[in-house]
Amino acid sequence: MTKYIAKIGLEMHCEMSETNSKVFSGAANCYTEVPNSNVRPLDMAFPGTLPVVNKEAVRLALMASMILNCKQPEVLQFERKNYYYPDLPKGFQITQETKPNPMGIYGECEYEFGDEIRKCRINNIHLEEDAASLDHFYKTSNIDYNRAGVPLLELVTEPDIHSADEAVAFLEHMRSVYQYAGISEADSKKGQIRCDVNVSLMDEGLDEMDPANWGTKIEIKNVNSFGGVRDAINYEIKRQTEAKENGTYDEMEQQTRRWDEESGTTIFMRSKADAIDYKYYVEPNIPKIKIEKEWLDEIRKSIPELAMDRKKKYISEYGLSNYDAGVLVKDKNISDYYEKCLELGIDAKVASNWVAVNIIGELNKEGTDIREFYLTPEMLKQIIEGINSGILSSKQAKEVFTKALEEKKEPKNYISKDNAQISDEGELTSLIVKILDENPQQIELYKGGRDNLFDYFVGQVMKNTRGKANPVMTKEILHRELDKR
Amino acid sequence: MSYMDKSIEELHELLVSGKVTSDELVKESLEKSHEVQEKCNAFVTILDDAKGGEVTDNLLSGIPYGVKDNYSTKGILSTGSSNTLKDYVPFFDATAVVHLNEAGAIKVNKTALDEFGMGGTGTTAHTGVQRNPWDTRRMCSGSSSGSAAAVASGVYPYATGSDTGDSIRKPAAYCGIVGYKPTYGMISRYGLFPYASSLDHLGVLTRNVRDAAIVVDTMKGIDKNDMTSWDSKDVHLLEACTGNIKGKKLCYIKEIVDRDKFKNCGKELKEHLDNYYNVIEKCKKMGFTVDEVSVDQVLLNALPSVYNIISYAEVTSNLSNLTGIIFGPRGEGDNYIDMMKDHRTKGFSPLIKRRFVIGSYVLQKENQERYFRNAQRVRRLLVDRWKEIFKDYDAVILPVASGPAKFLDTSKNVQEENTTLLEEHLQIGNFGGFPSITIPSGFVSDLPVAINITGNCYDDENVLNIAYAIEKELGYANQIAKEVKHD
Numbered sequence: 001m002t003k004y005i006a007k008i009g010l011e012m013h014c015e016m017s018e019t020n021s022k023v024f025s026g027a028a029n030c031y032t033e034v035p036n037s038n039v040r041p042l043d044m045a046f047p048g049t050l051p052v053v054n055k056e057a058v059r060l061a062l063m064a065s066m067i068l069n070c071k072q073p074e075v076l077q078f079e080r081k082n083y084y085y086p087d088l089p090k091g092f093q094i095t096q097e098t099k100p101n102p103m104g105i106y107g108e109c110e111y112e113f114g115d116e117i118r119k120c121r122i123n124n125i126h127l128e129e130d131a132a133s134l135d136h137f138y139k140t141s142n143i144d145y146n147r148a149g150v151p152l153l154e155l156v157t158e159p160d161i162h163s164a165d166e167a168v169a170f171l172e173h174m175r176s177v178y179q180y181a182g183i184s185e186a187d188s189k190k191g192q193i194r195c196d197v198n199v200s201l202m203d204e205g206l207d208e209m210d211p212a213n214w215g216t217k218i219e220i221k222n223v224n225s226f227g228g229v230r231d232a233i234n235y236e237i238k239r240q241t242e243a244k245e246n247g248t249y250d251e252m253e254q255q256t257r258r259w260d261e262e263s264g265t266t267i268f269m270r271s272k273a274d275a276i277d278y279k280y281y282v283e284p285n286i287p288k289i290k291i292e293k294e295w296l297d298e299i300r301k302s303i304p305e306l307a308m309d310r311k312k313k314y315i316s317e318y319g320l321s322n323y324d325a326g327v328l329v330k331d332k333n334i335s336d337y338y339e340k341c342l343e344l345g346i347d348a349k350v351a352s353n354w355v356a357v358n359i360i361g362e363l364n365k366e367g368t369d370i371r372e373f374y375l376t377p378e379m380l381k382q383i384i385e386g387i388n389s390g391i392l393s394s395k396q397a398k399e400v401f402t403k404a405l406e407e408k409k410e411p412k413n414y415i416s417k418d419n420a421q422i423s424d425e426g427e428l429t430s431l432i433v434k435i436l437d438e439n440p441q442q443i444e445l446y447k448g449g450r451d452n453l454f455d456y457f458v459g460q461v462m463k464n465t466r467g468k469a470n471p472v473m474t475k476e477i478l479h480r481e482l483d484k485r
Numbered sequence: 486m487s488y489m490d491k492s493i494e495e496l497h498e499l500l501v502s503g504k505v506t507s508d509e510l511v512k513e514s515l516e517k518s519h520e521v522q523e524k525c526n527a528f529v530t531i532l533d534d535a536k537g538g539e540v541t542d543n544l545l546s547g548i549p550y551g552v553k554d555n556y557s558t559k560g561i562l563s564t565g566s567s568n569t570l571k572d573y574v575p576f577f578d579a580t581a582v583v584h585l586n587e588a589g590a591i592k593v594n595k596t597a598l599d600e601f602g603m604g605g606t607g608t609t610a611h612t613g614v615q616r617n618p619w620d621t622r623r624m625c626s627g628s629s630s631g632s633a634a635a636v637a638s639g640v641y642p643y644a645t646g647s648d649t650g651d652s653i654r655k656p657a658a659y660c661g662i663v664g665y666k667p668t669y670g671m672i673s674r675y676g677l678f679p680y681a682s683s684l685d686h687l688g689v690l691t692r693n694v695r696d697a698a699i700v701v702d703t704m705k706g707i708d709k710n711d712m713t714s715w716d717s718k719d720v721h722l723l724e725a726c727t728g729n730i731k732g733k734k735l736c737y738i739k740e741i742v743d744r745d746k747f748k749n750c751g752k753e754l755k756e757h758l759d760n761y762y763n764v765i766e767k768c769k770k771m772g773f774t775v776d777e778v779s780v781d782q783v784l785l786n787a788l789p790s791v792y793n794i795i796s797y798a799e800v801t802s803n804l805s806n807l808t809g810i811i812f813g814p815r816g817e818g819d820n821y822i823d824m825m826k827d828h829r830t831k832g833f834s835p836l837i838k839r840r841f842v843i844g845s846y847v848l849q850k851e852n853q854e855r856y857f858r859n860a861q862r863v864r865r866l867l868v869d870r871w872k873e874i875f876k877d878y879d880a881v882i883l884p885v886a887s888g889p890a891k892f893l894d895t896s897k898n899v900q901e902e903n904t905t906l907l908e909e910h911l912q913i914g915n916f917g918g919f920p921s922i923t924i925p926s927g928f929v930s931d932l933p934v935a936i937n938i939t940g941n942c943y944d945d946e947n948v949l950n951i952a953y954a955i956e957k958e959l960g961y962a963n964q965i966a967k968e969v970k971h972d
Contacts, residue, residue: 041576041577044811045806045811046557046575046577046806046811046812047557047563047565047570047573047575047678047679047806047807047812048556048557048575048579048674048675048676048677048678048679049675049676049710050674050675050710050711050712051712052709052710052711052712053712080802082801082802082805082848084805084808084822084825086810086821089806089811090805090806091802091804091805091806091808092802092805277849277850279802279845279848279849279850279853281798281802281848281853281857284681284682284683284799285674285682285711285712285713286712287712287713
């Protein structure tokens with residue numbers, strides 16, 4: 001029995017990894033372990049440097065805006081958000097205020113939650129620059145400016161989410177959108193996704209359309225993994241429920257808290273009264289940019305097929321199960337691999353079995369990315385052709401698969417006519433007769449009750465045929481010949 | 486024989502004909518630099534190892550010049566005349582400097598300025614006060630104080646400047662030379678240490694209008710590093726200086742210069758206005774139409790506040806990068822906040838700190854609408870009014886300031902009434918990004934005074950040609966400062 005409804009809103013920051021350069025400087029936008037190597041003068045705010053807007057970043061941000069069914073702006077402008085922090089070399093961040101319209105406003109996003117389709121309204125989506133990254137040591141901190149100026153897309157939802165799992169489902173959906181649209185790898189291991197979470201509790205039975213009923217908004221800052229989002233929300237719902245139960249909820253001020261992963265709790269940072277005044281104002285070095293309708297049309301046409309579209313196609317056109325289709329589209333790179341297999345002429349269901357079972361199993365075992373997977377779709381095709389032409393049994397095919405991966409050699413090296421199964425009755429019979437003739441002692445023991453010696457004979461047949469003997473036939477003939485003796 | 490008092494075109498002739506070498510010019514310019522440093526304290530850095538360069542077809546090749554110290558110069562100390570950057574040696578050139586380098590121009594010094602271009606007196610540089618070469622008891626005004634003193638003293642034919650309110654055009658007036666800032670964005674701001682980005686212009690101080698045209702022809706150009714720059718390849722300033730002013734119409738603003746406002750004024754202001762109206766008469770004789778135009782007094786009265794609010798707000802955030810962490814002297818302290826505070830407390834002059842406080846105040850959420858946004862609206866109204874004027878007139882012609890250079894010892898200055906707009910009207914040129922040029926118009930108390938001509942955006946050729954024609958008529962081109970006698 002729940003007496004309360006959780007109102008959850010997300011602010012999802014995603015680094016756009018797919019532009020060549022940073023959002024306002026010409027420095028390379030790529031992940032590197034070497035500190036301070038992707039840096040141009042602007043990224044360290046040397047005097048006299050000026051921002052230049054990266055058109056590709058704007059294009060991708062507008063594409064995200066369209067995918068989220070937002071309204072796109074007619075004129076683009078950027079604002080300064082002023083504050084001092086060591087990771088912010090200019091002393092301000094170039095970002096976009098929510099009014100009049102950054103990259104998009106008032107959108108709506110459908111996402112899968114279990115077997116259901118849920119809807120979440122989007123308040124706005126805007127483009128900004130990332131800050132430098134800080135490494136804290138015992139007495140000092142190091143600043144790495146590689147991240148300073150990396151394009152960052154911030155998505156702000158309305159509080160339409162009601163549980164931690166729903167929030168994670170939404171985030172997974174968005175990660176997939178960013179990956180499929182070629183906007184970002186959206187890899188939280190690389191720190192590309194960071195979230196702020198807003199949670200409040202509303203009494204059941206009230207009108208959910210009226211914001212006055214939503215309760216006191218608690219913002220939780222800097223949650224950097226989906227697991228963290230789930231835990232932070234669950235913790236916060238529990239904390240706020242307790243406050244409701246013991247009557248202290250109404251005393252609670254609107255506040256900002258921080259998620260502490262170690263203790264698994266949220267910690268008070270500041271109340272709304274102490275909110276920082278960022279003194280937003282228009283960035284004077286970037287003129288207002290008119291967005292041409294033609295350009296928007298062009299962007300709209302270039303939106304790639306997204307996960308949901310592919311899933312529908314896999315089910316309706318390829319006849320895959322809902323489950324398999326879901327597994328295949330979860331990671332865009334896996335789905336791309338699968339589609340490449342189909343392009344090469346592999347049967348959709350056969351490819352689905354190989355990719356969804358064997359390959360994903362292998363990837364999970366090794367913890368690798370399919371883009372680094374040794375066995376290409378072309379190589380998979382070699383194995384499947386081996387099966388189709390009757391050279392490989394399905395067992396052998398799996399062995400070839402494993403061998404190719406182990407020895408990093410193309411499967412065709414392990415497939416030849418010699419591999420073909422021996423299924424010729426006459427050939428097998430004469431071989432078996434020969435083997436039995438050579439083992440009179442074992443026959444005697446077998447006849448005397450040592451049943452397990454049957455396997456010994458099968459082993460001898462396999463040894464003599466290097467495993468190529470048709471196992472079913474081998475067993476039949478063995479029984480027959482042993483019975484004769 | 487001295488050469489550095491000559492115009493660019495004369496020097497180019499001499500260089501091409503082999504009558505003088507670039508090395509000789511650089512040597513003379515450096516010697517003069519040291520003299521003027523002694524007298525006026527005009528420089529932050531004198532580049533004693535500067536050498537002459539190749540002389541080509543380019544008018545600027547082989548000729549020395551000065552760079553205002555808020556221009557980023559690769560490998561050369563660039564301080565913005567501030568203690569916060571007193572040890573800063575950039576690793577890149579401002580785009581305008583790149584263009585001058587490509588033309589073969591020779592840098593010989595970096596000129597002092599009011600700290601980061603703020604102040605307008607030439608008294609706030611971290612290296613001390615710049616003195617006026619005509620009378621060292623007086624100010625050059627600022628912020629391009631060092632550039633003005635040096636060009637007026639004949640150190641070289643030109644020095645670069647920057648102008649956010651009147652920082653090129655007012656010191657040019659006080660020092661008896663020409664100061665020109667072209668349309669906003671004609672010269673890239675990349676590498677200029679910012680004051681207020683939406684008002685900042687680059688430009689030049691010279692001793693005649695043609696020289697100003699030559700230098701800006703070189704400095705200008707669209708720049709991929711400055712989104713506010715524009716393509717001016719079809720603008721040819723020097724070629725535009727023909728002196729043909731047939732059909733040109735000028736106007737002045739009644740509310741700024743009407744004599745009725747200054748009925749009881751002192752002698753210098755009266756002579757200044759006489760000088761101005763004399764110029765107007767000459768213009769009429771030359772064939773210009775000159776009309777009086779009226780602008781809403783309430784709108785005009787808001788001008789200084791609008792300038793202060795917008796420029797202080799912008800500079801507050803523009804200079805937030807000066808923390809002493811990445812560049813500039815590292816502050817002391819146990820944590821980054823204390824280090825930054827120490828750096829900024831020691832580094833900035835009180836004038837700038839005051840501006841930061843005000844700038845911050847007007848941007849605060851609860852104040853922004855009332856101050857900053859309203860200032861932006863009034864700025865728009867003023868610019869719209871001026872654009873309306875430019876539909877009927879080629880340019881607005883007005884006197885610069887309320888008289889000749891003021892005394893550094895402010896107690897010696899006569900306090901006049903109703904002079905605020907006379908002192909501040911040049912800021913409209915920055916509000917609108919209008920091309921604006923100051924040229925000398927004669928003398929008051931043996932000290933130079935000047936007029937200003939401001940036209941519509943992108944109409945630089947017209948503005949320069951008008952200035953060129955008036956300059957010819959008035960005959961104050963190529964002035965070198967002569968120290969006036971005083972007790």
